[in-house]
Amino acid sequence: GAKTNQQGKEETITLKMADSFPVNHICSRDFAKFFIDRVEKLTNGKVRIEYYPAEQIGKLKDLLDLTSQGVIDIGYAPPSFLAGKLSLNTVMIIPEYYKASQGSEIYNRLAKGILMQEFQKYGVRPIFVYALPQYDVGTVRKPIKSPDDLKGLKLKTSGGLYDKIASRYGVTPVVVPSPEVYEATQRGVVEGNFFSFISVRDYRVNELEKYHTFGATFGGYPIAYVINEKTWQRLPADIQKALLQAADELNKHAGETLDMEQEKIAREFEQQGMVIYRIPPEELERWRAPLKGLEQEWIEEMEKKGLPGRQVYEEYHRLCQEIVK
């Protein structure tokens, strides 16, 4: 929980924050640090965040539990890996936007609105959220210039809803644990990977992939950091306000930075000899055609679990219409 030390009249609050990103990853070196610095600044140093990146305190899939149990105050809760818990949050995977800035804004409004209830079930609330750009596809041998080119390829996917998306393009989805992605790509166990441009470099598969799409929508990747509810309730109102302000600033900063970063990385790869197919806007409809009805499938799956799938999807869809122009 939040520890307060009485030092004369000065009171400092220390919050423990943990995630799974390696320290040099943009999500930790830039975004997590940005949040930490902004919080410290906005609270005049009253709140100090002790940061544990790179699964130092717990594995990716356990960070939500660790936060709800209060060992850490703020933890990264990745909906893609926690589809069995944060089921409704996976609405963000459904491809209806492309840019990280769009996804981030959409997710910010969803998480603090209609999705709040799902977080509260686990005794946490979202503190800051953003979204990576949508997944594109990178391949080793075969250039992908139309959705039909994907047919029959064995590609690494991230499981769950991503598998469903891949299957609709006739792809054979292969789930590969992250330490094995590089060697699986090298030896041809998979012929390519579904990744956002941000993640391609994390897995170093740009050393192997010769072709990549840019602008395809094979699934979004929402990122949520949650805070323990009791910790939150214990914080004074002005501190809460400062945290929320830092969160909103970060949401905007992360979205914009990721969009620029994606462009930068793509250009870097091109210089290294990767052939990137930039999907022209008029082709986008053709690329998304195989996904027709995916949202209905998602809604039914949620309702089967007794969750308000339709309501959440409709809100998501409305926000996409409003924000993506």
Added chain:
Amino acid sequence: MKSFAYFLGKAIDYLEKICMTGSVLSVIFMMLLVTADVTGRKFFGQPIPGSVEINEEYLMVTMVYLAMSYVYIQGGHVRVTLIRRFLPQVFLKVIDPCLNALGLAFFSLITYFGWQKTATALKFKETSSCILAFPMAPAYFLLTLGAALLCVRIIESIVQPAKIKWEEN
């Protein structure tokens, strides 16, 4: 009263046997599942959905936890005996139950939290994140069961230290 203890002992032996069989079958099933998955993927373009998750979230866990008490009672857990040999018997007679009590405390905690995890998973209908979305509660329950059985065996070994036949001696 004696017969109750006798039947309880029998029941635990029987349960342990079933668990051990579960662990052994996990080994065989894992081999078959991965082979089928790879063959299907490579030669028929049709992998077995969720096979990685079944392996990871179920088979690995059942293989390890369901065999824990059996391995313990058979003295299969590795320990250092070099220094023990030079320690006086009286000291060991005193210290061994303490060590066992510490071990018991550790695995009781694992059992307790395993049970809580099971209950939470049931309450929130937690499922795997994979395409099959199978429930997670049974996996946590099997972990709890394995850890609980181990606790029973540790208690037994406090009362009857001779019951464990340490493999290395």
Added chain:
Amino acid sequence: MLAGAILVFMLLLLFVGMPVGFAMGVAGTIGLYFKGGLSAIASILSNAPYRSAANFALSTVPMFIFMAEIISRANIVPDVFTAAQRWLGRTPGGLAIATVIASAGMGAMSGSSTAAAACMSSIAVPEMRRAGYSLEMAAGVVTVAGTLAIMIPPSIPLVIYGLVTETSIGKLLIAGILPGIMTAAIYSIGLLLWRKLKPEVIPAGQAYSYREKFASLRPLWAFLILASVVIVTLYAGIGTPTEAAAIGAFGAAAISLATRRLDLKGLYAAALQTAKITTMIFTIIIGAMVCGYFFTLTQATQKTILFISSLHIPPWFIMGLIAVLYLILGCIMDQIAILLLTLPLTFPLVTSLGYDPIWFGIIATKLAEIGLVTPPVGMNAYVVSATIKAPLEQVFKGTGVMLMFEFVTLCLLLAFPMIATWLPSFMK
């Protein structure tokens, strides 16, 4: 302070004879209590016990053990060793050298040292014992040679290094080949020299006629088919190293059952033994995980590295201190956890001193290898001890000799970075 006290407490528990996994778990839990109270215990103990077992990449451990158990029960292995013995003939210590070479071959199939050590020990130790090797020597050879698995690609630690430090994984994997071969060569030369000093632990060789030599090759087909199944699976891109292990087990079962070398009862017995060894290994992994989280929370490692980097001493001395730190950590923590915890701090430090990132990857891996076989916490030694049912201290005694060779290799790597950087220099 607390980290040190808990470390001492853990050692005490180990020395009075508490099972290793239990001792680490208990010490870690008590440490967690002093560091973060009951809530720290609650969270770590409700997650780590499940998560340390539920790991697909680690399923390579039971699968390779299963394969080894099947082929040693189906009498496929003695054929191989008979052949090796006849062909190496007069060479003293021929069988030990054959085991080293087989371990290097195993290294080309497995990315996990634990899996390789477990596999090789159930295969090679009974054979070496039969040929007259001392128990310590036989155990020492398989324990230390098993570490080759992480230097020769595929390699989980090298990939982790590449991911954490943004170094080319392709280059790292290539860089591991030469040091891996060199390590195997130094073991072999060392064993020959050791025989000269202590003839009683390694039996003399025996000459065989060519007729006998070729006759020994005939029963090898079953093994050759099996080895090719695994190699082809891996190198033709059919499966990942994890999957190749399961396919190897399947191949072994299929061949053994088809040739009636094994019946279903034997297969069940092999699976039972596999389950037992796997459970014993994972009990230690679970304990190490709990203990590792405690050490992370104390931030003792980070503080030590920051202290080292603040010293104004020559770069080679800093490098030496880092090596010592890794060796100490290797005594209390899991290899992957060590890399994840330390690299963010040591990598920038080491590269800022002008050292090559690829070379440091190989050094870090070498240090991790050494950590796997040094007491009190040496995963490979535990695995071998459990697999062959030998007292842990005898295993450690045997590894002591082999460790001398290991330090020679380490010094060569430190003195001549070329050994690691030469092959990758041909890559674009």
